[in-house]
Amino acid sequence: MLKLKTANADALYSRISDSAKLYLPVKRAGQVNYDLWESGCEVTLGEMTVKSPKDLFFPQSEDLMAFRVSGKSIEIENPELPTEPFVLFGVRACDARSFDVLDRVFLSDPVDSYYEARRNCGTVVSLGCLEPLRETCFCSVFGIDLAEPEGDVQAWVLGDEMYLSAKTEKGEKLLAAVKDLCEETDGAPLAAAKDEARAKMAKNPLADLDLTGFDGEHMMEKFNAPEWKDLYQACLGCGTCTFVCPTCQCYDIRDFDTGHGIQRYRCWDSCMYSDFTMMAAGTNRKTQMERFRQRFMHKLVYFPANNEGMYSCVGCGRCVSKCPMHLHIAKVIRTLGGKKQ
Amino acid sequence: MQAVAEKVIARAKELLASGEVQRVLGWEKGEFDYERTPALFEQGNIDKLVYDKFCAANLSKKLVEVSKLEGKTLALIKPCDSLSLNQLLCEHRVKRENIYVLGVGCKGMEGKDGLCMKCEFCKGKNFAISDEVIDDESCREVPQSDRFAAVRELEEKTPEERYAFWRSELSKCIRCNACRNVCPACTCIKCVFDNPDSGVAAKANVDTFEENQFHIIRAFHVAGRCTDCGECSRVCPQGIPLHLLNRKFIKDMDTLYGDYQAGEDAEARHPLINFTKADAEPSVVLNRGE
Numbered sequence: 001m002l003k004l005k006t007a008n009a010d011a012l013y014s015r016i017s018d019s020a021k022l023y024l025p026v027k028r029a030g031q032v033n034y035d036l037w038e039s040g041c042e043v044t045l046g047e048m049t050v051k052s053p054k055d056l057f058f059p060q061s062e063d064l065m066a067f068r069v070s071g072k073s074i075e076i077e078n079p080e081l082p083t084e085p086f087v088l089f090g091v092r093a094c095d096a097r098s099f100d101v102l103d104r105v106f107l108s109d110p111v112d113s114y115y116e117a118r119r120n121c122g123t124v125v126s127l128g129c130l131e132p133l134r135e136t137c138f139c140s141v142f143g144i145d146l147a148e149p150e151g152d153v154q155a156w157v158l159g160d161e162m163y164l165s166a167k168t169e170k171g172e173k174l175l176a177a178v179k180d181l182c183e184e185t186d187g188a189p190l191a192a193a194k195d196e197a198r199a200k201m202a203k204n205p206l207a208d209l210d211l212t213g214f215d216g217e218h219m220m221e222k223f224n225a226p227e228w229k230d231l232y233q234a235c236l237g238c239g240t241c242t243f244v245c246p247t248c249q250c251y252d253i254r255d256f257d258t259g260h261g262i263q264r265y266r267c268w269d270s271c272m273y274s275d276f277t278m279m280a281a282g283t284n285r286k287t288q289m290e291r292f293r294q295r296f297m298h299k300l301v302y303f304p305a306n307n308e309g310m311y312s313c314v315g316c317g318r319c320v321s322k323c324p325m326h327l328h329i330a331k332v333i334r335t336l337g338g339k340k341q
Numbered sequence: 342m343q344a345v346a347e348k349v350i351a352r353a354k355e356l357l358a359s360g361e362v363q364r365v366l367g368w369e370k371g372e373f374d375y376e377r378t379p380a381l382f383e384q385g386n387i388d389k390l391v392y393d394k395f396c397a398a399n400l401s402k403k404l405v406e407v408s409k410l411e412g413k414t415l416a417l418i419k420p421c422d423s424l425s426l427n428q429l430l431c432e433h434r435v436k437r438e439n440i441y442v443l444g445v446g447c448k449g450m451e452g453k454d455g456l457c458m459k460c461e462f463c464k465g466k467n468f469a470i471s472d473e474v475i476d477d478e479s480c481r482e483v484p485q486s487d488r489f490a491a492v493r494e495l496e497e498k499t500p501e502e503r504y505a506f507w508r509s510e511l512s513k514c515i516r517c518n519a520c521r522n523v524c525p526a527c528t529c530i531k532c533v534f535d536n537p538d539s540g541v542a543a544k545a546n547v548d549t550f551e552e553n554q555f556h557i558i559r560a561f562h563v564a565g566r567c568t569d570c571g572e573c574s575r576v577c578p579q580g581i582p583l584h585l586l587n588r589k590f591i592k593d594m595d596t597l598y599g600d601y602q603a604g605e606d607a608e609a610r611h612p613l614i615n616f617t618k619a620d621a622e623p624s625v626v627l628n629r630g631e
């Protein structure tokens with residue numbers, strides 16, 4: 001394990017940037033989001049990003065192919081898949097788990113080559129939480145250890161020191177390039193800090209949410225629960241919850257008429273929108289209640305039913321803090337889940 | 342506030358019990374102590390109705406849908422919400438005969454981070470519309486503030502600085518449309534940005550031009566009808582000060598056509614769809630753009 005003074009973090013970022021694009025939480029115009037590191041930018045590791053890091057693997061909009069028409073022929077152009085390496089730094093345990101969720105979707109047969117290419121280019125440096133980042137955090141409910149995030153490199157910030165530990169080959173390669181900026185350590189002070197973090201997490205307000213009954217076996221019971229009628233009432237159908245969520249993975253494929261051809265692209269979609277999965281037959285979900293139910297049924301029932309019990313919520317709390325109407329997943333679990341003693 | 346709140350709840354229960362109204366549109370508690378969610382209440386769940394300093398959400402837009410229900414709905418309406426509601430009535434979006442408006446006194450609303458921006462710049466404690474009002478002296482104090490100060494600061498910048506300011510703000514936009522969906526002036530059944538034949542997808546975050554256009558077009562669409570209720574800025578997940586765009590429009594209209602508050606008078610025609618002899622000449626308007 002390596003460590004360095006947080007005061008020297010800029011040297012670390014700068015070194016990483018020499019060989020790869022570095023994305024990390026940066027504060028711009030008052031908000032923290034994953035952004036490209038540049039000398040002098042306001043790196044803000046201690047706050048939750050508004051958007052999740054999924055953009056780096058699954059951008060909000062992405063060109064898929066282009067059709068060019070000349071005379072009577074149509075030419076098809078496939079965009080070049082990205083090959084440039086990048087480093088994603090400061091990913092919290094919840095977001096790190098979200099990549100597993102996305103992998104299940106995009107890397108199962110048929111593999112999504114666009115996602116796969118980005119995934120291969122990226123090295124993930126995760127950042128363990130040595131206390132719950134916010135009161136809305138509830139990663140522990142999904143069995144995620146806040147202090148021990150997945151990733152190619154794990155990092156922790158304790159006091160004025162940053163600890164770095166490689167977990168994969170990619171991670172070792174990254175650390176080899178920054179070794180001279182750091183010193184070796186056995187990371188002894190971390191153990192107690194991690195335990196303290198877990199204890200604090202257990203006391204976080206949403207840590208007592210109980211997922212009892214959210215599984216394939218209770219699918220119809222949950223689907224038909226009368227509570228949905230009240231739960232969805234105030235929903236604006238805005239899609240904020242889906243756009244800030246690290247695991248929401250639905251997209252729409254659209255054609256843009258460029259005047260001399262077609263640009264086919266995909267963009268994030270939201271099950272909260274009225275045109276979601278709209279087809280000629282017009283059989284998509286007609287009411288906001290059905291749309292609202294879909295989002296939470298997918299995260300808490302359909303996904304685990306199809307993925308050996310893996311939930312597609314990671315408890316990051318983004319939708320909890322950002323829903324303008326406070327109708328988030330925690331409220332749904334509280335209402336429809338079990339009652340922990 | 343406590344005393345007013347208690348009276349409000351008691352009165353709502355009374356009107357419901359007497360059958361004068363069939364349901365109540367108010368707020369209920371959420372997971373965290375500062376969370377309040379708009380909700381409909383009937384006999385069975387009326388005990389969950391709350392009114393306190395966290396009831397910031399403007400309920401007027403919900404009445405577009407709720408006033409179509411059978412029977413009367415009691416709506417709890419704060420002074421600023423009453424402007425939005427009156428504007429909606431003016432546009433025939435809410436069925437007046439199906440609502441009972443209970444004006445509720447307010448001492449400024451809070452969210453997780455303290456006093457709401459809209460309350461910092463409270464436009465007054467009068468009710469533009471109500472069937473009945475419950476408030477007291479303490480609910481009529483209006484804070485001293487200048488809502489156009491930030492607009493003037495922007496006006497004093499060079500065009501390049503101003504552009505840089507708006508780019509830095511608007512580049513954060515995730516196109517979630519929360520600002521539009523919460524806006525009581527945005528009640529089109531199908532928004533122009535949701536037209537699948539328009540060639541652009543509102544949810545796609547493609548280029549900066551589209552990002553700017555969305556907000557500029559929206560500001561134009563609500564100009565003259567925007568009451569400056571501040572909901573757009575309150576709900577934006579990226580903290581974009583959208584109200585500054587609207588206030589710029591309001592300030593310009595005030596300057597060119599005389600002071601006007603949307604929603605104050607349900608019979609009024611707003612300056613952009615009205616003509617008076619005192620209106621500024623088009624040339625004056627044109628010159629300002631240069």
Ligand code: SF4
Pocket residue numbers: 092093094095129131132133134137138139140145146314315316317
């Ligand atoms: S949800 Fe857990 S892992 Fe994610 S930021 Fe909060 S405490 Fe850390």
Ligand code: SF4
Pocket residue numbers: 234235236237238239240241242272322323324325326327328
């Ligand atoms: S649940 Fe909340 S964030 Fe999601 S669409 Fe509804 S109002 Fe918007």
Ligand code: SF4
Pocket residue numbers: 241244245246247248299312313314315316317318319320329
């Ligand atoms: S559903 Fe909400 S809490 Fe769960 S992962 Fe998505 S944004 Fe985070």
Ligand code: SF4
Pocket residue numbers: 513514515516517518519520521576577578579580581583
């Ligand atoms: S609410 Fe904010 S982020 Fe969402 S579309 Fe409006 S300005 Fe953009």
